[in-house]
Amino acid sequence: MQELKTDILVIGAGSGGLSVAAGASQMGADVVLLEGHKMGGDCLNFGCVPSKALIASGKAAHGQAHASVYGVADVVPQVDYAAAKDHVHDVIAQIEPMDSQVRFEGFGVKVIREYGSFISPTQVQAGDHLITARRVVVATGSSPLVPPLPGLDQVTYFTNETIFDLRDKPAHLLIIGGGPIGMEMAQAHIRLGCKVTVIEGLKALGKDDPEAATIVLDSLKAEGVAIHENAMVAQIRDNAGAIEVVTENGEIHAGSHLLLAVGRKANVDRLNLEAAGIERTRTGIKVDDTLRTTNRKVYAIGDVAGGLQFTHVAGYQAGVIIRSALFGLPSKAKTAHIPWATYTDPELAQVGLSEAQARAQHGDAVEIARFDYHHNDRAISERKTKGFIKVMVVKSRPVGATIVGHQAGELINLWSLALANNLKMGQIAAMVSPYPTIGELNKRVAGAYFTPRLFENQTVKKVVRFVQRWIP
Numbered sequence: 465m466q467e468l469k470t471d472i473l474v475i476g477a478g479s480g481g482l483s484v485a486a487g488a489s490q491m492g493a494d495v496v497l498l499e500g501h502k503m504g505g506d507c508l509n510f511g512c513v514p515s516k517a518l519i520a521s522g523k524a525a526h527g528q529a530h531a532s533v534y535g536v537a538d539v540v541p542q543v544d545y546a547a548a549k550d551h552v553h554d555v556i557a558q559i560e561p562m563d564s565q566v567r568f569e570g571f572g573v574k575v576i577r578e579y580g581s582f583i584s585p586t587q588v589q590a591g592d593h594l595i596t597a598r599r600v601v602v603a604t605g606s607s608p609l610v611p612p613l614p615g616l617d618q619v620t621y622f623t624n625e626t627i628f629d630l631r632d633k634p635a636h637l638l639i640i641g642g643g644p645i646g647m648e649m650a651q652a653h654i655r656l657g658c659k660v661t662v663i664e665g666l667k668a669l670g671k672d673d674p675e676a677a678t679i680v681l682d683s684l685k686a687e688g689v690a691i692h693e694n695a696m697v698a699q700i701r702d703n704a705g706a707i708e709v710v711t712e713n714g715e716i717h718a719g720s721h722l723l724l725a726v727g728r729k730a731n732v733d734r735l736n737l738e739a740a741g742i743e744r745t746r747t748g749i750k751v752d753d754t755l756r757t758t759n760r761k762v763y764a765i766g767d768v769a770g771g772l773q774f775t776h777v778a779g780y781q782a783g784v785i786i787r788s789a790l791f792g793l794p795s796k797a798k799t800a801h802i803p804w805a806t807y808t809d810p811e812l813a814q815v816g817l818s819e820a821q822a823r824a825q826h827g828d829a830v831e832i833a834r835f836d837y838h839h840n841d842r843a844i845s846e847r848k849t850k851g852f853i854k855v856m857v858v859k860s861r862p863v864g865a866t867i868v869g870h871q872a873g874e875l876i877n878l879w880s881l882a883l884a885n886n887l888k889m890g891q892i893a894a895m896v897s898p899y900p901t902i903g904e905l906n907k908r909v910a911g912a913y914f915t916p917r918l919f920e921n922q923t924v925k926k927v928v929r930f931v932q933r934w935i936p
């Protein structure tokens with residue numbers, strides 16, 4: 465057994481762990497990083513990157529099939545599904561060097577390609593290494609949840625860990641789960657020429673604002689995706705080579721391929737958390753708002769911490785704990801300014817409170833400022849007029865924003881900045897946006913907040929009339 469001592473031990477080389485390792489090592493700490501599988505974790509290998517690359521293939525096909533509106537003849541796209549997967553893997557390969565073992569060793573990090581397991585509150589075993597660390601960061605991420613559905617073991621099924629390696633185009637893809645994974649994959653596949661059926665137990669895109677989600681779901685349905693809601697799956701069957709999904713309410717959906725997208729399971733099984741006195745919750749590892757676990761020398765960040773499960777959250781949390789682990793400074797993780805986006809077409813994005821949450825928390829003090837895409841000249845030029853932005857405002861400060869439409873994931877950045885810095889609507893309205901940009905929507909919604917105050921205000925009208933009488 466090789467014994468190592470270090471300042472910071474990071475378990476998991478995904479979005480969260482790599483951010484800690486890069487930051488801590490470049491600021492002078494001794495860092496050991498454990499990775500049992502692929503450097504880069506889920507986001508690079510099985511998540512954000514491959515899904516966005518496949519969405520890009522779908523977008524290219526869709527563009528060819530719907531070009532005539534711009535005066536360019538529509539063509540039936542000749543989709544080579546295997547070549548689309550080559551594109552996906554080429555994109556991964558282009559980003560891979562940023563997350564590579566070589567790059568991190570260049571920062572001075574000792575990278576050990578083994579799974580780690582606690583053997584005491586301060587010691588972790590990884591292969592034949594025994595590591596004692598001043599602080600441990602658990603960043604082991606999550607895996608696809610595979611529910612114990614009767615019959616599932618009788619059929620071949622895919623998850624986000626395997627779908628990007630499938631090279632034969634599914635004739636009819638059945639997707640169980642209408643969350644972000646399910647809906648992004650549904651649209652990518654329908655655009656690549658597959659038949660697609662989504663079977664959702666409750667409400668598709670149920671974590672998002674219902675009005676905004678409806679616009680996305682209507683778009684997907686218009687493209688041909690069959691979406692069945694309130695259809696909890698009870699059983700899977702193999703019927704002479706076809707896969708049948710049977711729901712609790714008696715629906716039977718048959719297809720050629722099956723993708724499970726029913727949520728995530730925190731990666732805690734290999735960690736032997738009990739040996740370190742680390743408690744779990746239903747969704748992951750129990751942490752306080754400083755991201756410390758019940759073992760004060762151990763932090764947990766990213767998907768395994770059981771909160772919002774996004775790459776940028778894991779990265780943000782890495783910054784929070786670096787401050788406290790390296791400098792001993794108090795540092796709390798906040799959530800009010802954390803955005804998320806679902807990269808369907810149209811996109812769906814949220815930061816802070818939704819309209820329903822804002823009304824529940826602030827009652828009549830909430831004002832909703834709203835602006836529709838069909839009033840934006842750039843959106844009209846590009847025929848991307850579906851969607852809206854609405855901003856929830858309390859005492860002239862935004863407390864949340866919901867955007868559905870073209871580039872919603874880009875537009876939400878500004879509202880994350882506004883919430884992070886407690887900006888006022890007046891500061892957003894003071895911005896000058898280049899014309900014609902989609903970004904003008906952000907300024908116009910701030911303008912919409914002031915419209916009734918300026919244009920429907922009798923005092924303003926009286927003052928203007930009075931001043932006009934006197935100025936030369």
Ligand SMILES: Cc1cc2nc3c(=O)[nH]c(=O)nc-3n(C[C@H](O)[C@H](O)[C@H](O)COP(=O)(O)OP(=O)(O)OC[C@H]3O[C@@H](n4cnc5c(N)ncnc54)[C@H](O)[C@@H]3O)c2cc1C
Nearest residue numbers: 476478479480500505506511579580605766767773774775
């Ligand atoms: C299909 C899909 C699409 C997504 N799209 C987006 C998106 O567009 N935008 C977004 O923000 N988020 C997206 N996500 C979510 C995002 O991928 C995760 O939130 C993010 O990867 C979490 O980072 P992490 O560091 O917590 O975990 P991970 O990136 O999963 O990294 C954890 C690492 O720890 C390793 N590990 C596990 N146990 C051990 C152990 N005991 N010892 C050593 N190593 C271990 C694992 O092998 C893994 O490499 C998507 C997820 C999926 C599945």
Ligand SMILES: NC(=O)c1ccc[n+]([C@@H]2O[C@H](COP(=O)([O-])OP(=O)(O)OC[C@H]3O[C@@H](n4cnc5c(N)ncnc54)[C@H](O)[C@@H]3O)[C@@H](O)[C@H]2O)c1
Nearest residue numbers: 641642643644645664665666696697725726727773805806
């Ligand atoms: N664009 C992005 O940022 C992005 C994209 C994909 C994934 N992600 C991350 O990955 C996480 C996981 O995504 P997800 O879509 O797997 O999970 P999810 O929890 O968001 O959605 C899963 C859906 O499956 C449904 N479901 C569960 N069991 C079912 C059953 N037996 N029958 C029918 N429906 C069932 C649930 O009601 C739910 O709507 C997301 O929460 C998000 O954090 C992010």
